[in-house]
Amino acid sequence: MLTFSKYQGAGNDFVLVDARHESFEPLRERVAALCDRHRGIGADGLMMLEDDAQSLFRMRYFNADGGEATMCGNGGRCIALFAHHLGIGGLHKVFRGMDGLHTADLLSVDEAGTGATVALGMIDVSRVDRLGNSYFLNTGSPHYVEFVQELDRLDVKTRGAQLRHDQRFAAGGGTNVNFVEWVSDGHIRVRTFERGVEDETLACGTGATAAVLAAVLDRGSRLSQFRVDVPGGTLGVRFAAHHEDTFTGIVLTGPARKVFDGKIDANFL
16 A cells, blocks of 8 residues: 555646655556546655755656656645655755655644645756747746736646647757736736646646746836736745846745645555
8 A cells, every 4th residue: 555645736636646655667658557536646746855965855747647857836836845744844844855854844834734834946948948938048947938917817727738849849848838828017817828737727826936037027127026816826926036037936835735645555556
């Protein structure tokens, strides 16, 4: 039997496995089966918490299609809360992702202990490519950002799939796609098509981060803190410094919540 936990951050949901104590080989078909919403547990991705020699733990992230990916911002907040529930570290944590070290601060934990607001340190960004009126950048995962009007009427799945497989991004295995609508300076709305899920998700943390940095460049905003409304809730993105295409001290803040614990028969896998 495989013991797992289910967490979600702004509707972005994940299967989490404590790989320090669970013997789990993340074969592509196995991860995809667990993430299947009709025949498995159902999730946008799967994360493994592993021992790490230089930090509290290592985060390994797999998309719903079973492929190992780089960073997931909502997943990073969820695994920080998962580590908290496992008794790893205090309210401030340092852990390793595929893209490097991250900090996570549990700013508040609810009375039941199942939910928290988490501030996650993201990697610095030193390059933003302008593609006409759109942008391409890496915030831990690659993201294409396009500004639109009437966001609610957009066919995100169809348009997102087209851009996700655009030949411009083929060398990097494709890209995540974000459609952004301005509300006001410091406030945007975002819908995201995620590669590996191959559909729109309720939230994408690295996507929200990419959208904010692109928005700053697009409008020449002097603000360093933004509200980002996504279908699954609200996220906050701030940065400490910005010079031309370089952003440092980036922090993604938002909710994380434990949904349930479970066990699944190994025969299923």
